[in-house]
Amino acid sequence: MAHTAITVTMIAAYLAVLTFVALKARAAHHFEQFSLAGRSLTLPLVFGSLAATYVGGAFSIGFVGKGFATGLVFLILGLAFSLQNILVGFFVAPRLRALKGCHTLGDVIYQKYNRTCQIIAGIISVGLCAGFAGVMIKAGGGILADIFGIPFWCAVILVCGVTTLYTTVGGLRASVITDAFQFTTFALLLPLIFLWLLFHTEGGLGHLAEVARETTSQGWASFSGIEIVGWITAFFLGETLIPPNANRALGSKSTRVSRNGFLLAGLFSAIWFTVVLAMGVLASMKPEVVTEIMSLSEGALEDQVLLTLIRTTLPFGFYALLLVVLLSIIMSSLDSLLNAGAVSFTQDIYRFIAPPVSDHTALVQGRWATVVIAAAAAAGALLVPSIIKGLLFCYSIWAPAVLPALLFGLWMPDPKPLAGKLSMLAGSISGIFFTSVLEEIPPILPALAIALLAYAFGHYLSPTESLPDAERGQKQ
Template identity: 25%
Template structure:
């Protein structure tokens, strides 16, 4: 536990008032399921870009990535190349078609494109599994931060993280998530970038930091990770970002195709600022505090022990913002997968709009609480839990989304076998300790793509009616 300045409490309370205010404002504007799930398709490019960036830059960035840079040095920066390649695929081959479809959930796309309730249900189930893993990382980060700050048990830190996010998500839905993400993205990018001169000043300047790290561990400024490791990390993030359900769901909220491309462009700016700032900050912290019990607490110690109270308070808010924005987005995607794609489609198709809204909110609550029990296990450092989730998501969804939107011959059987085969290939590869030194995403995506193509060519074509929303030349 550290001595926390009263300024921190004031800033924290003001922040929570703003975020909860956004939730209440959004709740009043919600008029039915479409408003709750896709914000009435009213989000513009700047807010949309901030939402893309804020959801992607989770605890994995501000706790996990910073922790990995603290532990290993600068080579981990190369993973951003893979991530941005995934965003380029999303901007050119995925986003415009996805937005034009005007669905409510990601499994909506799967069910319509492949004319299959089974494919829709399997995609919803796999989303729930993968995002339970992702939420585990976010809760673990939130618990670590609050435990480090206030000395309270880890579980209460995780519960506080969940509680605030649940309130504004359950009340305001996707509109609250989008606008709170806009506020949070500005805090994230602005605070970390502004903190760098202060950090390096405390650490003795850039030359001293470089000299210290070179002597402390030469790999810090060269290649701690090898080519295969960096390729695996980059592929995990890139493949998953091209077809990430929590980002695809946000594309439904945007006004039109042009807005999708502009929003992804704006998100690049936020991500570039944060990526460089996080890596540089980690180097300065390692110089000041060469030994820590866990790299996941490096960002918290930076905020409380190194920076002035106001700046440190804003940094903590940036980290909490990153966690809350991702948790909120994932809660919405997971809850809608259950309420819309299981309950309203398969269990009770004639449910009223009011009943669907109630089930949505209950699903947010229940599915938001379940990962808490996994977080208590502390499965790994935060960044590597995030990489596992990205690998699983890419392995079951990349082929179904990217090939499905751009290859008419893809069939329901191809999608089903591809999703199941890719998911279990990645899972068993991970459990087996990543043979040949390859990250689980590489065999997972390869198997899913091959299965999608081979099985699709061997099975019955999808009716033209299901292809029309995605291919202009289908009549």
């Protein structure tokens, strides 16, 4: 009872500090502030916000579980993710920031193709933001349920409610500032705990390296070559310029800030993946952790490794503190997704359902959209089988649905609207279909192939003459 009271007090105090930080960020009074923070994000905020998203529930809870089960196998997948961010920083983020009048990826699609393509991109963006948010809510709900022993659905409501509150009021600026605050806390605390655990492990670093080699070898043997290729593809492309990350690029103060923010976040993520996977290997060396994990049902096994490790090996004060910070970092990923989904709905869909839309109306609709998307994500969280599986499901849809049209549009001198439309529709439908029916073959591979073929088909089927600027959607 005393331990629970301490934990509740720490969580309440931390949430109070978090709310204070969010309120200091000021409420958004215009849609430009709500969506892109007035395009004033500095390098520390862009880097901190991106990095907070990367070290959220999936890459903390999920990767520790994978390290426990398969050693360092997932390091190559994490490095694919890191490389993607570095490449985006060099080649894509500055191009996005240089575009005029863009609040969302849908606006980018509109400038490069036409209005119909923008609406399709908006629908996909809103749906995928809700899906990714559902994964984050599952992670946060699992922590709260573990702390208080409450039903999972109650924990889901609590996590979703608090995050929605400050995201709805403050928009992107509140999201980014709280992200940076939470990232700083968590990025310092978890590596320190890892070093503390390593120091108190018999054999130290040498024993850890030996166990890591053995576990990794067994992990590689448990996967087929096509599975590894599919996972590398998923982690390399599946989170490329998802709406929250694209909004950081669009909302940055300059193209230089946009580029460097992604570069630094990519380099940081490579270090982070190494730490959390090594922490999973370390957990597999603790008999008390292994015993408790193996007593759980298979579906919940990997997602419980980090919580079990810190509960069974750390003094209670450290355990309570880490739970608080871990919950907050998950909320940082969640608030980014809710804000991005709301902005996409308002800018890419609502403006064309009930035009004309004033700035005040857009702001109000953005706030309502935040609440609705949060409610949908909370419902979806109850259906997510595991954190990593939930992420892979979203990756398998996002990459084929949006990336071909977006990347070809940014680089081709005359992208065809029909190509963009066919690619997004074919990528979305095939991504959903293959994630439902394929088990042995990663669904992102055939879905991406179909999306690329659809783009090529639409490109060569289109007339050779260019569309007029008014039809294409060019904004001066």
